[in-house]
Amino acid sequence: MTNVKTRQLSVNGVKRTVDAPANETLLETLRRIGAVEVKCGCEKGDCGACAVLLDGEAVDSCLTLTGTVGERAITTVKGLGGAENPHPLQTAFADLGAAQCGYCTPGMIIATQSLLTNDTDTPDEADIRLALSGNLCRCTGYTKIYDAVLDGARAMREAEAAK
């Protein structure tokens, strides 16, 4: 292994020091250090299962070289919330049956979060379909995902308004 460099990464708010070779992708690095909620589906940017947020914007971690991440904050689906502090999208995806096998779900939720924070917080179905076209789902037929995004977005707006 050549060109290994020690790099500082911020993963879900935690600073991690990793030794990553130049040709390692962020997907490989994250899974290697235990962030296995980031799923590997194709390693070519065709499926979206490996999506993470970089400074709030969704990217395919399989297409991102770890060495180019720099200071940017990496957020995985675990960084959005958990059983104690569920993110509204997580609640909506669970309650509305938007996760079947669940393998696309982390990437799907990340892509949705990116849509809602960077593009529009009041998406219609066309916005949702456009925003999720890089996230393949083979189980749900997408219908319940559209429902979950609409419902989660509404819950997020309500939470924002209540602040």
Add this chain to the structure above:
Amino acid sequence: MNKMDSAVPGEQNVSYRQIGKPRTRIDSPGKVFGKTPYAGDYVMPNMLHAKVLRSKLPSARMTRLDVSKARDLPGVACVLTYKDLKIGTVATDIPAQTGFRRRDTDQQILVDEIVRYQGEPIALVAAESVEIAEHALSLIEVELEPVPGVYDVFEAQKPDAPKVFGDDNIVASYKVRKGDVEAGFAAAETIVENTFRTQYIEHAFLEPEVGLGWEDEQGVINIRTSTQAVETFRYIADAIGIPHSKVRIRGALVGGGFGGKCDVTVELYIALLTLKTGRPVRLGYTREDSFYGHGKRHPFIISHKTGFAKDGRITASKIDITSESGPYAFMSPYVLMYATEAGPGPYLVDNVHIDSRSVATNNMYTSAFRGFGATQACIAYEQQMDEAAKVLGMDPIELRRINLLKTGDAIATGFEVQSAVWTEECMDRAWAALGEKPKDEGAIRYGHGIAAYQQGYGRMIWLHDTAEGWVGVEMDGTVVVRSGMTDIGAGQTSSLAQIAGELLGVDMMDITVYNSDSSTTPLAGTSSATRGLYMSGNAVRNAATAVRNRLAARAAQHFGVADSDIDFADSRVFVASDREKSLPFKELIATCASEGIHRSELAIFRAPFGDWIDPETGQGQVHPDYTYGAHAVQVAVDTETGEVTILKSVGAHDVGQCVNIAAVEGQIEGGVAQGHGYALSEELIYKDGCLVTPSLSEYLCPTSMDSPRIECIILESRSGLGPFGAKGIGEPGHTPAASAVANAVADAIGARVHDFPLTPEKIARAVSATRDNG
């Protein structure tokens, strides 16, 4: 008529507390929080990483194989070739509960001389890292001498064709002879003939095959893997030459299966490498490995010749079916059986003549895919019905209505269906849901299409299918279910929790389901054949009922009432006739525990057993029962570019009884999206046996941009053989969707594209041909 009244008498007018409700599945929280470990997420100390060397050629003789340089590479722990195998073959047969296996269909594990398909494994490497393993692959010296192969099912049947399987390339063949087909054609006013073709299809589950193996303190080879079938442990044990009791397959929640994780793939290689090295071994397929490394859906060529009387009644149906098996048998014989049985569709036809065969070639081998041959049959019979309606000048709905099977009618194999057959109701409701067809505008034309179907659920009855299930109550009143059934994302384990919870009055979220472990959970068979809920649901219902009955007896004694007056709900036990009298469930459990009353049960469910159908006539029973329904689609077709936009897609199905209605809808919606892709965009293209579409940017599953909101209409006849009268829905939701799309496209453009998929180019060409002819 109230349709509910037409159901076979059974559990009617009952109300449930959990069954049938849209409940959050027990597996959902872990998935949305990113906490669910999938098989590929497990690692172990001292673990090796494996890779598979595959043949680049589809038909070749291996003249040289030298792995010495790979073995000498630092960091390589093990390289295996055919010379290192104690036993060279592995079963490809269905891993059935009886252990029966057709030995003549075994497959070579690693190429010993002849390569029969592109991607066939030649060598296995285990190394300290993935990089070293990949480097080692590149150091293996292989010389392959191309030998003539055969890549077309008709060429393969010629006497001088290269032989890929047996001495005639026929992997299986069947006949159905019912009534007098010639007399039926003689009586026909109109005869309609068409041939339909379907393509190779990839499962494209999001999680590629992966597993981790290790040897434990008892010398058991443990394999944690993503599989639909833990019962393959027997085949693996046979193939590596150790007792069945020394191989343990432990599943994980599966990242999608659709039939593609029923056969043995990575688990066998992991077992061989673990056994050889004594170290843990992980093998994860890349997406490309997955394209080359598991069996695909069969291409079919199906010809229909159908006679119709003046009133539209079918007088005779002659069907010729050819499927492509690739070089190894796998599920091909059974898939062909499903297609043969389903040949004429959900219609009453007295005179049926079917010949079918599965033909070996050097294209990729084929095996199980959701629908298991019944889907391809539907693509043919439902397009044939629409083409016939056109020729007869009849409304396609009315033509179907005249011919639909009813309860008690005999299907093609002569079996008389005993459960509710609500195809007509489903068809009418799906069709009505489309509403008015929009007016054509410019190059855009709109079309409506319908497809009805019949799909068996449960295994073919000669496989003598059984499932076991265990239910027990903990001291705090929570419940544990144990079932060997795998959970492939359809909510299998959650449904078992719901069933046990309903019967024991405990919320499903307070139930833990251990599943998918070949040595510690009672074996329940594969999650395939739409048998999961039917078989394991019944097994768990039997077990929970036994526990409930014992607990009820003790509670009845406590309250001084009859056993039948005891009810369980909300983690309490009640006197049903006087609900003021109740106890916390856990107090009853404590009493039972201290008195030695058995609080658990291992139960078995046996499906109907029977013999093979008559080989000469094809008459007899194939499946325990059938699911019926229909799918309707509205499309807009751009007649210049050939692009299709699906605007509405509606599935109406009699599911017998929903256990979790959200899961039922999920199965239908997911199956429908796969049907959309099947009809329009998905295709594995092999050129002289070589795959030219080995990625998800070339093999085109529908994306969200391609997928409209899918509507489900769910009917409940409570007439099925599953728990609470459920029928299976895992495959049926998918079965008619592609046919409905094809019929909608044909309706829009006034022409039929007979070969799937209906690409923009084929549609544009069909439109021009109509213009040229018209």
Add this chain to the structure above:
Amino acid sequence: MYANFDLLVPDELDQALTMIGGAKTAEDCAPLGGGTNLVVDMRASGKAPAALVSVARLPGLRGITIAEGTVTLGAATTVSDLLRDPRMLEVGAAMVDGSRVFAGQMVRNTATVAGNICCGSPAADLVPPLLALGASVTLRSAGGERTVPLDEYFTGYKTSVRRPDELLTSISWPVPAENSASRFYKLGRRKGDAITMVGVSVLVGMKDGVCSEVRIALGAVGPCVFRAKTAETVLKGKAPSPELVEQAARKAMEEAAPIDDVRATGAYRKQQVQVLVRRLLNQTIESLS
């Protein structure tokens, strides 16, 4: 598995130019933008340049400015940046069309406009709109800077006039004149995240009842994206009519030289060039009258 390479992450543009300055060939050193093409290619081929210079996050390279009648995109402007800027509909509607059908969200969030040009794919979805808009690119090296009309940039399949020591630093086009409109349409085997079978972009400007400006660009029907100039001349300076539009569409079809591949035959692609050019011309002309 990726080949090994050096990954250089400069802080400033000048540093990047120095790093890439020694490159004699693209195998020595190549710029890495969003990586959405290059990373995939390196994995598929197992080959990589000896060094990659990451330029996607260099200060000053990302952003959209509209000033003095010119639209300028920094090289590292992403496809999503284009979609998020409401001005883009006014100054380059075809770019919005192209951005909406560009891959999936994560790739749009990462892929840069310059990367889409530099990868040189004939199926690149932003190149036909840029050609229709009359864009130029700025190429900069340690030694200086030059501006090249995009129309003269590509020299063949995945080849261009850019030297290995040059970086593409910006893309610009004149703000379209009053009463002009541009469109792009991508024909794919599916609607989402598809590789283009045929991509067509047109820009039409009308003045005094005649087509004062006409540009037609074709993607995925030749070794690189190119302008159908014979077709343009059919309409340029003339009052549009259905006959002229049809004639232009036919000329464009004749200029297309597509190949057969797994997505479509060349014959179908050619036919679709005619269909789409006719359609887009009609749509733009109708929107102006």
